[in-house]
Amino acid sequence: MKKWLFVLAALTAIILLGQLLQEQKLEITSKHGEVDHNKKIELVAIEADQVHRGKLLLINAQSQLSAEGIAEDIVEFARDQAAGAGFALENDTIMLSDEVLQALQKMLAAARQDGLEGFMLTSGYRSMEQQAMLYEQQGSDYALPAGYSEHNSGLAVDISSIAMKMEVAPEGAWLRDHAADYGFILRYPPNKQHITGIQYEPWHFRYVGLPHSLIMQEHGWVLEEYLQYLAENPNLSVGTKDGHFTIDYYSYSSDLLIKLPSDASYTISGDNVGGVIVTSWVEGEL
Ligand SMILES: [Zn+2]
Secondary structure, X not given: OOHHHHHHHHHHHHHHHHHHHHHHHHHHHHHOXXXXXXXXXXXXXXXXXXXXXXXXXXXXXXXXXXXXXXXXXXXXXXXXXXXXXXXXXXXXXXXXXXXXXXXXXXXXXXXXXXXXXXXXXXXXXXXXXXXXXHHHHHOOOOOOOOOOOHHHOXXXXXXXXXXXXXXXXXXXXXXXXXXXXXXXXXXXXXXXXXXXXXXXXXXXXXXXXXXXXXXXXXXXXXHHHHHHHXXXXXXXXXXXXXXXXXXXXXXXXXXXXXXXXOOEEEEEEEOOOOEEEEEEEEOOOO
């Protein structure tokens, strides 16, 4: 090869490499979102127990719910109130997080508008004591020990049909299609038993809130998969039909300070396994 040809090739390679690096740099910038330096920033300190509190807690055989993870807004809802709202209760009352109950009523009202009137709630919040008793009575084949059931958090509800098994009921089909619009996920879908450790439960719905339920639905992820994804992709920007959300994952450390635009509204949830997830949005842009 002639010397000048070699020099030309080397120069071309350097220019191409330079462009490639520049493109990568740009990509990283966009991945972390646009930082508007004119916006005022608020610093939020995170307390240690935050990892174990919130709507995104992972509760499974490897990740036990601790006492601080029980929803602080648990309320009791009676059969006549349920009847007034258009659904049945298996027992005299059901207990749930109030936020979850509000979302649930909104969801079931929408289902009713679509002509589905056979919903019955069979289980909501169970105290650790009730769970321990259930485990003792039913054994490990049918119940989970205290702290390992999502029902202990107040964020899970079992919904059945008064007419038939949820697996084949139109109520079940409607929920599988629409629950995510109201912040709920089918927590133990078929084909995911190897990840959740629990076989298909067409009745068990878990509240995670928006926009998380929509992302999980879109990708077909169970909570285990979604939390893993967030840990690997810690800065997400999510556009929904209702507006734009930012989701930031942080690995917890005692000196963790979270930067947020001071005009943003936000919720913070732990994942129960060492991470903290901040969901923020700008009011009025939703
Ligand atoms: Zn359940």
